[in-house]
Amino acid sequence: MKQPRAERADIGLLLEGTFPYVSGGVSSWVNQIIRGFPQFSFALVFIGSQPEDYGEMKYALPDNVVHLETHYLYNQHAAPQIRPVHGNPATFGEIKRLHEYFRFSDLHPDGTETFRKIVPELSAHGVAGLETFLYSHESWEYIKENYRKYCTDPSFVDYFWTVRSMHAPIWMLAEIAGNFIPVRAYHTVSTGYAGLLGALLKEKTGRPLILSEHGIYTKERKIDLFQAQWIKDNRNVFQRDPTEISYFRQLWIRFFQAIGKRCYDSADHIVALYEANRLRQIEDGAPPQITRNIPNGINVPRFSPLRAQRPVLPPPILCLIGRVVPIKDVKTYIRAMRTVVNRLPGAQGWIAGPEDEDPGYAEECRELAEGLGLSENIKFLGFQQMTELLPRIGLVVLSSISEGLPLVLLEGFAAGVPAVSTDVGSCRQLIYGLDQEDQSFGAAGRVVGIADPQALAEAALELLTEGASWRAASEAGVRRVEAYYTQEQMFASYKSIYDEATTWRE
Amino acid sequence: MINPKLGAAALSLETSGLLSISLMTEGSDWALLIFLLQHAGASALLALFVWRFLPGKYRHPRLRVLALLFNFSFFIPVLGLLGMLAAVFLSAYWRRTMVAQPFARLILPEFVLSLREPDARFSLGCIKSRLAQSAIATPQRLQALLTLQGMPARVSNPMLQDMLGDASDDIRLVAYGLLDSREKKINAQIHLELVKLKTAKGSNIRLIGLRYLAELYWEQVYTELVQGDLRAHALRQSLSYTNDALLLAPLDTGLWFLKGRILLEMKIHDDAYQIFGMAIAHGFPESRVLPYIVEIAFNRRDYRTVRDLLSRISILQVTPRVKGAIHFWVGKPENSGDSCANESGV
Numbered sequence: 117m118k119q120p121r122a123e124r125a126d127i128g129l130l131l132e133g134t135f136p137y138v139s140g141g142v143s144s145w146v147n148q149i150i151r152g153f154p155q156f157s158f159a160l161v162f163i164g165s166q167p168e169d170y171g172e173m174k175y176a177l178p179d180n181v182v183h184l185e186t187h188y189l190y191n192q193h194a195a196p197q198i199r200p201v202h203g204n205p206a207t208f209g210e211i212k213r214l215h216e217y218f219r220f221s222d223l224h225p226d227g228t229e230t231f232r233k234i235v236p237e238l239s240a241h242g243v244a245g246l247e248t249f250l251y252s253h254e255s256w257e258y259i260k261e262n263y264r265k266y267c268t269d270p271s272f273v274d275y276f277w278t279v280r281s282m283h284a285p286i287w288m289l290a291e292i293a294g295n296f297i298p299v300r301a302y303h304t305v306s307t308g309y310a311g312l313l314g315a316l317l318k319e320k321t322g323r324p325l326i327l328s329e330h331g332i333y334t335k336e337r338k339i340d341l342f343q344a345q346w347i348k349d350n351r352n353v354f355q356r357d358p359t360e361i362s363y364f365r366q367l368w369i370r371f372f373q374a375i376g377k378r379c380y381d382s383a384d385h386i387v388a389l390y391e392a393n394r395l396r397q398i399e400d401g402a403p404p405q406i407t408r409n410i411p412n413g414i415n416v417p418r419f420s421p422l423r424a425q426r427p428v429l430p431p432p433i434l435c436l437i438g439r440v441v442p443i444k445d446v447k448t449y450i451r452a453m454r455t456v457v458n459r460l461p462g463a464q465g466w467i468a469g470p471e472d473e474d475p476g477y478a479e480e481c482r483e484l485a486e487g488l489g490l491s492e493n494i495k496f497l498g499f500q501q502m503t504e505l506l507p508r509i510g511l512v513v514l515s516s517i518s519e520g521l522p523l524v525l526l527e528g529f530a531a532g533v534p535a536v537s538t539d540v541g542s543c544r545q546l547i548y549g550l551d552q553e554d555q556s557f558g559a560a561g562r563v564v565g566i567a568d569p570q571a572l573a574e575a576a577l578e579l580l581t582e583g584a585s586w587r588a589a590s591e592a593g594v595r596r597v598e599a600y601y602t603q604e605q606m607f608a609s610y611k612s613i614y615d616e617a618t619t620w621r622e
Numbered sequence: 623m624i625n626p627k628l629g630a631a632a633l634s635l636e637t638s639g640l641l642s643i644s645l646m647t648e649g650s651d652w653a654l655l656i657f658l659l660q661h662a663g664a665s666a667l668l669a670l671f672v673w674r675f676l677p678g679k680y681r682h683p684r685l686r687v688l689a690l691l692f693n694f695s696f697f698i699p700v701l702g703l704l705g706m707l708a709a710v711f712l713s714a715y716w717r718r719t720m721v722a723q724p725f726a727r728l729i730l731p732e733f734v735l736s737l738r739e740p741d742a743r744f745s746l747g748c749i750k751s752r753l754a755q756s757a758i759a760t761p762q763r764l765q766a767l768l769t770l771q772g773m774p775a776r777v778s779n780p781m782l783q784d785m786l787g788d789a790s791d792d793i794r795l796v797a798y799g800l801l802d803s804r805e806k807k808i809n810a811q812i813h814l815e816l817v818k819l820k821t822a823k824g825s826n827i828r829l830i831g832l833r834y835l836a837e838l839y840w841e842q843v844y845t846e847l848v849q850g851d852l853r854a855h856a857l858r859q860s861l862s863y864t865n866d867a868l869l870l871a872p873l874d875t876g877l878w879f880l881k882g883r884i885l886l887e888m889k890i891h892d893d894a895y896q897i898f899g900m901a902i903a904h905g906f907p908e909s910r911v912l913p914y915i916v917e918i919a920f921n922r923r924d925y926r927t928v929r930d931l932l933s934r935i936s937i938l939q940v941t942p943r944v945k946g947a948i949h950f951w952v953g954k955p956e957n958s959g960d961s962c963a964n965e966s967g968v
Binding site: 339358361458488517518 | 765766769
C-alpha cells in the first residue's frame, strides 16, 4: 500500500510499535482519535524495530491521514564511513552535563537548556553528529572515563558496545525530526523513542508537544529489562551481589528513564488514562501542573442494541478478548478454565484475538490447554467482530498482568456483559467505580489478583451460576459506561487540547 | 616479481652503450650523448627491475623510489647496481625477522582486586520482612525481591506468590516474571519428555521418561508453583506416571518413596502408610521415611504412635527441623539441645 505524502498537516502523531501496523488497544484508540477529528489533518510517523516484525497495515488509513512515514530503528543502516573525526571538547562538556542531569536531575536544573544546545548539533553537520560519537578520540576518552567512574561490570568491551548500540537510535531520531513535514502540534502516544522524537521536534520547531500515555512506557520497559536474557553480566562470584542487578541492565533501564524524562520535560500537555498513572508520571518526573486524566471512551450507541439480545440466564461462555501475548497472561485464564470446567462441565473458554504477534506463546497456550485436558472447552477464535461476539458470551475475562484502561471491558459493559479482571491498570476503577457516585452503580463484575487462576475461576463461577448477581453486574456496567466512558466525553477533552495546541503561537 | 626480460633489456642496452663508446674512438660529443642516452635507458630499466624486487612496503611512494633507484644506477654505474641488490636482500631479510617476532613485550598490568564497588550493599537477611513492609521504598524492596532469584525455588516461590498481590506494580510484575520463568522451564521439560515418551522404545528408556515426568509434576507441587485444582491435577499426573514407572521397575525404592509422598500430599493416608511400608521393605532408609509415617499418624490423631516413632527417630541422624518435633513430643534428647536452641533462633 502506498504511503500518503503531504507538505504540511495539523497534527503530527508519533507512534512507536502501534497503529497502523499493530492491532491492539492503543492502536484502536489512535484510530478512534483520528476518525474523531475529521476537521484536523494528521501526519503519522511510525517507529518500529525492524521491517520483518510487521506485516501489512492492520487498519485502513482514515481520509484525514495525509502523510505517513515509517522508520525502523534496528534496520541495518549503512554506518558512516570510518574516518578519524575531531571531537569538540566543549561539546563533550555539554554531553557530560546532560548525562549528569539524567543521573541526578535535582542537582542539575539546567538540563533542559543543555538539551536545547545539543539538539541542533546532532545533525550530520553538527559538532555532535553520529560520526563524532562513533569515531572521535574525545568520544572514546569519554566512554573510557565513564567506564572507570561508574561501571561495575568487568568487561569494557561489552560496556563499549552496549553504549554504542544504546545511543545509536538517537541520531536516527534526530534525522527523522530533521526531515519531518511542518505541523501545528505534535502528539506522541508514548514516551520512549516516540517521546524522544517528540522532544527533538519540539526543540527544533517550538510547536507544542502533547503526550498521551496508555501504560507507563518506562515501567513496562523496566519490567522487560529485568527479565531480558540478552543482557550480559560478566561479574565473577566475588563481584556478584545478588541484590544488585547487572550494570548493563541498569544502564538500559536508566536510558529509557532518561528519554522518558526528556519527553516529560518537553511536553506541554501530559495525559494519563487514570489517576494512578498520573501519579506515576509525576513520580517519574512529569511536571504536575501540566498532567491530567482523560479516560478512554467508546461509541456506546454501537453496542447498546446488543443488550436486547442477551439471554435471561448467563450463557456459560467466558471470553478473553485480546492479543495472545504474554502480557495478557492467557495461561492463567486457561488454568482457571480447568477449575471452571470441573464445576460447570459445559462451560466454554473462548480466546478472541490475533495470535500472530507471538506464535511461540500461542503454541504454549494451546499445549497448556491440551495438557490440562481442555481441548474441548478452550477455543482459539482469532480476531472477532465485537458486535457479533459480545451477545453470545456470558463474561468478559481479562487475566492481564498489565493494562491501561482496557477498551474491551467498556465495550463489554456497553453490551451488557459483566467482566472478571485482574487488579491491574484501571480495572478496579472500571469494575467497582472510582468516587462515591460511581461506586453507587455497584460492581460490574469482579476483580482478582494477578496470576491467581483459582480466584479467577471462583469469581467467574459466582457470576455465571448466580443469575441475580450476573444481572446486577451487567446493569452496573451499562450505567457506568454511559455515565463516564463515552466517546463524546473523551473527544471533548481532546478537542480542548488540540484547539489550544494548534492555535498556539499562531 | 623477477622479470628476466627487464634485466636482459637493461643489460643489453648498457652493453651496447659501452660498445658504442669504445668503438667511436675519436671522442666526439655526439658519441658521449648517445652513450649517456643508452645508459639512462638502461638505468631506467634497471631501476624498474630492482623496484619489482623490493618488498611491498618499500615500493611507495612509487615515483620517488624509482627516481632514487635510477639515480643509483645512473651516477654510480656498476657499484650502484651492486649496492641496490644488497639493499634488496637486506630489506627482504629484515622483513623476515619482523614476521618472526609478532609479539611485543608489555609491562605487567596492575592487579586490580575489583572494579568500582557497588554503591549500597543490601544488608544480610531480613528479605521476607523487607518484602512484607510496604512502607519501605520500592527500589529497596525490588532489590530484596531480586535476591530471591538466587534462592531455592521451594523457599522463594511461596514468597513470590505473596508478592503477586503487592500494592506496587513493579514488585508484582517482577515477582510474576520470576515465577513465570520457573513455571515455563518445568512446563517446557514436561512437554519435551512427553514427546520423547511417545516415541520411546525399550522399557529402560520408557522408565527414565516416566520417572522424569513423575518428578517434574512432583516438582511443581513441591516448589508450590501450582495451587488449587492445578495442584490436584499435578498430583494426579505425578501419581499416574509413578505407577506406570513402578510397573516397569517394581523394586525401585525411590519410586515407592515418591509414591508415598504423593499420596500423603493427596491426603490418602492409609495408602500412603502402606506404600511407605513397601519402600522400607524394599530397602529405603527408614530414617528418611519415618518422619512421614509420623505425619500420617499425627493426621490420624494417633498420638501414641507419633511419640513411639519419634523416640525411635531420636537416636538417628535427623535434620534440625525434625529435632524440634522430637524435642516437643519425646522431651529434650541428650546431647542435642544446642542445635534445637539454634534452630529456634533462626
